[in-house]
Amino acid sequence: MKKTAKLLALVLALVLVVSAFTGCGGTTVSSSTAPASGASGSGTSGPDISEEVTLTMYLIGDRPVDNDKVFEKINERLKEEINATIDVKYMSWSEYEQKYPLIFASGEDWDMIFTADWCFYNAQASKQGFWEITPEALETYAPMTAESMYPEAWEQAKVDGKVYMLPMNYQELTAYVWMARGDLMDKYGIESLDTFEGAEQYMQAIVDNEPSMIPLDVGSDYDRQFVFDLLWNVKSYARDDGNYAVLPPVNLITCVQENDPEANVMSTLDADIFMDTLNTVKDWRDRGFWSRNAVVNTQNNTESFQAGKSALAVMNINTAKSLYATLQAEHPEWDVRVFDAMNGAPATIQSYLANGMSIFSKSKNPERALMALDYLRNDEICHNLFCYGIEGVHWEAVGDHGLKSLPDSSNYAYDSNCNWGVRNDQFWRTVEGGIPNSEELTENWKETARSGRYITFVFDDSEVKNEVAAISEIYNSDYKLLQLGFTDDPAGDVEKLKAKLDAAGVDVLQEAFHTQAQAFLESHPE
Amino acid sequence: MASKTQIGKKPIGRDRVIFDVISVVVLTVLSACCLLPFLLVLSGSFSDQTSILTHGYQLIPETFSLDAYKTLFKIPEDLLRAYGVTIFVTVTGTFLGLFFTSMAAYVLASSTFRYRYQVSFFFYFTSIFGGGLVPWYIFNTKYLHFHNSLIALIMPILINVTYLLILKSYMAGIPEALYESARLDGAGDFTIYLRVAMPLCKAGLATVGLFIALNYWNDWYDAMLFLDEGRSDLYPLQYYLNNILTKSQAIAAAAARSGLPMSEVPSEPMKLAMTVVATGPIILLYPFLQKYFVKGVTIGAVKG
Amino acid sequence: MKRSKHPFLQDLKENRIKWLMLLPAAIVVILMCYIPMGGIVLAFKEYNYHDGIFGSPWVGFKNFEYFFQSGKAWSVTRNTILYNLAFLCVNTVLQITCAILLSELAGKWFKRITQSVMFFPYFISWVVVGAFIYNMFNFEFGAVNTFLRSLGLEPVDIYSNEAVWPFILIGVSAFKNVGYGTVMYLASIMNIDGQLYEAADLDGANMWQKIRHITLPGIRPTVVILFLLAIGTIMKGDFQMFWQVTGNNPMVLEVTDVIDTYVTRSLLQLQEFGMTSAAGLYQSTFSFLLVLLANKLVKKVEPDYALF
Structure with missing residues (x-):
């Protein structure tokens, strides 16, 4: 027994030494990123976009065939407006539940991610996984969002008084x-x-x-x-x-x-x-x-x-x-x-938190990420590209709020590209056709619909x-x-x-x- | 060699007959129990979703359909590449794993090695205590840079301590005298390991090698953790199949939760077809190993 | 410590080849196991990404509380241990029997085919096994009830019957592992010195005597080591098996719930790494103590068979 105890002590000592080594690594990484997030709110004289950046955005699902074509167009627009481009990474449906928390821990370099109340929003927010979006930051970097955001949505997104998500701008019965x-x-x-x-x-x-x-x-x-x-x-x-x-x-x-x-x-x-x-x-x-x-x-x-x-x-x-x-x-x-x-x-x-976008707490360019999200949500060109694909290729407009899917939409299907976090009522279009009594049903509900007190x-x-x-x-x-x-x-x-x-x-x-x-x-x- | 011929010459006794009858009966029944579910899998993989949902699994499919296989083989190059990755990883991993494991097992089994208990403990301890997924993942990605590399598929399951200790117990069964005589001939430890221990422990090596190979063959978890969606060229077979299967289930679940638009419903036969596709080649490995499972031949052969 | 330092260094020098032969395996184990093992501290921390594993605040034993709070800790611990013991006994007996039958059989083809076929279940994932079980036992359309009805008998509701589940689980475990375990014992039988059998033949021993006096004692070291290894995992339930085969059925949880399924249900909505670690540490510590005890007993009786 004595021998075993000694052995055990040896092993524990080894573990401690080894952990001390990894521990150092861990702290240096986190301390070096701390100032970056601290400086966020105090940006004063308008955002500085002189340096071109590439933002990495994580989405859930499988890469649509025409994803790159669509994002090429979105990036054209973003490059022009905010001197940034987006690189999309997908996390497939089969693994997001396991992988989602891990990419926060891994020290990988990325910027934005899809989130939702059903997709770890609270868990990651309370573990400081997301960059806090202060009202000031919103005013400065995402003025369009600041204007269009439903106040209830903003309230809903608060975790312990702080907001870490831009919930979708979309009311759904x-x-x-x-x-x-x-x-x-x-x-x-x-x-x-x-x-x-x-x-x-x-x-x-x-x-x-x-x-x-x-x-x-x-x-x-x-x-x-x-x-x-x-x-x-x-x-x-x-x-x-x-x-x-x-x-x-x-x-x-x-x-x-x-x-x-x-x-x-x-x-x-x-x-x-x-x-x-x-x-x-x-x-x-x-x-x-x-x-x-x-x-x-x-x-x-x-x-x-x-x-x-x-x-x-x-x-x-x-x-x-x-x-x-x-x-x-x-x-x-x-x-x-x-x-x-x-x-x-x-x-x-439906809760606004059912879909939304957040920024990674260790993102190197959280401000620019916020600006990019602002465009994805509120810029009709970016929004429509992301949500429906390329007009004339994947879809065509029918009236102000309708849309017809074109044959190529199989390569970028309507509203199924993890674009849900940027849905915006202002630009929303629904597909024609479907349940015959759908109108009647919705009319009924619209009359009685309410958002509960809580x-x-x-x-x-x-x-x-x-x-x-x-x-x-x-x-x-x-x-x-x-x-x-x-x-x-x-x-x-x-x-x-x-x-x-x-x-x-x-x-x-x-x-x-x-x-x-x-x-x-x-x-x-x- | 002597032993083999001796047994062959022996007249067949009554005990042998009874024994053979019992063996055949027991093994036949057991095999049937093991085979039946597999036949159900096979037949199910050729039915369509609706008939499985309404009639359950049947030995003879109600309707014959190749849909499940069509989905799996939709992009044949990808499936073939996935086979390639898996075969590469399995061969490399099994070779290295078996080499490292057997070397260590040889040392730990040798009664002249003074620290064998301590070192055994050093290995064994890791099979009980672990740091958990998150620290492990952080270390592997941050410091070892396993991201999107084949090493990530090989390293994590290279050494299985359980197999190491089992192999050690097999090696401990080899009479010390055999080592001694080699040592007297002036052989070093490595030579003894290679020339004496390895050949004497063929059955044990075959067993542990088979287990290691099976682990590599079935591993999809490490691929899931370390490979990005963009690196499908590194996807091993099980991960590739798993992806196709669980994707649609996960979509359905998320759709139910949040009212997202739902795409095509998953197919039950896919699960089964996946089992068939994944089992195919590796099951063929087994009969190859069987030549190492012949009783009493190894030690006798060396001595004789 | 001081006294033993010298002989150790000396041994390192004298037996350097042996130490070198240990090195590759040791490096892998250090990298893959020992270094990440520092993460055990998570069990006592409230983890956040900003401060990392070692910087996150300590919370003492708080992460362990949930496990004991609802009073289920004892019943799931008991179930886990009992199931593992039952699996160990049943599987060992079955596997040894098969190994002996196969080793004595003469027919080459029969042997090959049965042995290969017995490996099939290993490849069927638990999800599929679970689906089979459901198809067999479900009340309305299950194979068992369809059969009973065709005989004019009353259908049975297996899923609400606590008594049958331990047997189903034990049966399924035996079925999945029979091929795998048999090979292990078969290899052990192959290791037995052939001359022993020859000598027995000369003495006129019959089959049963040879099995009893040569084969069984010959595989004893393997049995003991596998038993010791099994004690080390006695607190861990095969999560996939219990979850999929029972369909996470709340009606029979009392007899089918093991630590891993219980923890999963508790933390399904709560992504708390610390709490997962805490449960793991509880399992490890408990198993470790049992192994130390078992190993000590073995060492007393048969020092060569001990693990360490």
Whole structure:
């Protein structure tokens, strides 16, 4: 044993020596870049662009065939305006989750990156991965953005009071729709799925008459959120004394009554509509509307629908648009129909953070990067090139807000080149054609659409990381079961889950939520 | 050589017959269990997405379709190049890895080496404690400049401590007397290692070599970490295949999360076709190694 | 330390060829393992990019708390160890049996084919294995239930049945590793001195006696070393296997959750390197203590078989 101890000491000593060596390297690198970022805000007499720079921009996805052609044109413009060019690097869909955090750590030289609330924005911002965009910097280097930015978007992008992202300048309504098989609806005499009763009748008809089908084959983790979230929202907005807002991030299962001036947060389990929602999903599950093994199914319900295995699918309207076109071509005999699933609950305006662009904290030219982003967002030429490709080659304009894809668009497809972070309402164009009742649907939602009281609320989890981890774990296991109605004893299982949440430190988490929500209400009076 | 002929001459006893029957039965059943899933993979890779989603995996495909292979072979030059990279990396890595590992194993197995326990510990320790992905990545990119280089595909899995210790145990089984006689003939350590230990440990070397080769063949993680999207000329096979497969799944997930436009839906048969394409050549390596797995022949041969 | 310094230097000089032969492997290990090992400190830090690994602020044991907070630490640790022990036992017995059967068999072609076929599962990724399992056991269309229904029997819901999952996992592990492990033991059998068998033949020993008295003792060093190596990874669950085969099924988590899957679920949304490191360090330290103990026991009984 003594010998082993000695050996161990030797090994540890070696490790220490070695780490000291790498440690030195680490600190020199970081200290040398510190002044660069410090000097950023104090640029006074207009930006100096005398030196030509090449900026490296990371995007997510696969390089479109015509990427270089498009960026050649963008670079022409940028060279002229701000004496900079952009070199695009792609990080493929298959690896961005692993690689994204690593390029921040690697010491590689790059400048800008796509980010989003679903794409590590908070995590990287709180680890000082991004360059802070101060209001002054915005005024100086990105005047066009400063002018056009939605104030809510700017608020939303704040992490601990600081902004690290230029969120997209684009308002998008999100609402759930049902996609159903017209042929089956006619066969069983179902008129419409606009109400839950209609949807239930339809699903029941499938259970009773189509043994080879699953009515609503929910699978992936997103599907289960859709179903539960949809029912929850409908019930929440039907309440007399104000609806609940589920505070982001959803995996912390915390909500608050929107009109509560005290911002008394609670667990969603404690909301009075929870049991009601749970009973509905349980009822649906018990009636066989989805698979007994839905929790292990990894197929999206849209994929299942497309394969003809299920008769109904729930999705948000944007997914429906592209799927509709595909299905019309593949299975015209299905007579696919799309219905509003919102049942009177208002559509919500999607978070601006759903897409955005950020600057790397160790970028050598953060100011110029900001200027470049300013042009990509607000300069119609750059914006259109990035989002739709080259006019006359990849697309042609139809009216002021429409666009037709040309055959070459397969080499640079409309809105699918990780350009989402620079989307701008001012120049936005939609593709002609699609769901026949799309206009009608959007009209309905536009009337009721609202952005919730807490839409710009951002939770700072830095003090409660352990609780966040423990509760995420519960969200990803037990809560998942309830969301799909997998319980034989709803009341009992909810009690058990509450006990688990207590053990995981939910009161500490709620305390933090409460303080932050109160502060939020104070600083954001209606 | 003597032993081989002796066994051949021996009359077949009852125990041998019973044994053979048991062997054949057990091994046949086991092989069937292993073969069946592979046949399902093979047949599935020739079906289309819809039929897998509706009917599950079947031994005889409902519909016959080459779509999955068409996607994989869309750009045949790329696939061939990926094969090339993988073969190069596997051959180089296996050769170097086996050479370094066996040398070290020889020293550690030698009972005359005073510090064998300490050095074994030095190696073994790394298989338990590690610094984690981030520090490792930083060191490799910042200081070793692994970015976009083939070394990044070879170096990280060059030495596997588990294999080193297993090989050491095989080598320890070689009677010390054989080394002694060589030493008396005036041979140095390296010569003994090369001329005595290596030939005596063929089965062990074949095993460890096979394992190292399999690791190189299957490795896509290092490629993912160290190769840029622009350097597809360095992509090894598994990474190339993996990319095609997971790309569409990731897009679908992101689309569901954020309402991004969704492109073509992934295909289930692709997963399976990928398995077939990736397994093909390496499975052929195995029968080649089989000649080293003949009982009792090695030591007996040297002694005789 | 002082006393041993001299003999060490002397040995370095006397046995320089041996030391040189160790050098290439040692360099690789130092570069790939020892230097990055300094990163273990991350477990006690709140990492940020600006200050880097060594400059980031210390947080003490805070990164470990989440692991113990929800009271699951014990159950996942227990599951991890029990599964690894079960895999070790079942796989070892199966692999040794196959190795012995193969080594004694005479038929060349039969041997070749079975041996190669047994390697197939190794190439099927866990994702695909998971998909197979789902196709077999899913309630509505799974092969098992389709079969039961055709016999007029009640379908079974495997995915909500805790009792069967340990067996499925053990079975799947055996299936995946049988070819791989068999080769290892086969090589060990090949190492046994052929003269021992000849002598036994002359003594008129039968097959069973030869296996019992020559083959099994002959592969003992390999068994022991593989056992010791397995103890070193006893706290690590094969993440892909547990995640894919069970489909991360919350209904049976109680019996299928291992440390790696639990940590992944906890940190799915939280990209905290320190917390990942902390879990890793917990696993390493625990395994290390077990290995020290096991190695000491082995050294007492059979010094030649010890790892270090």
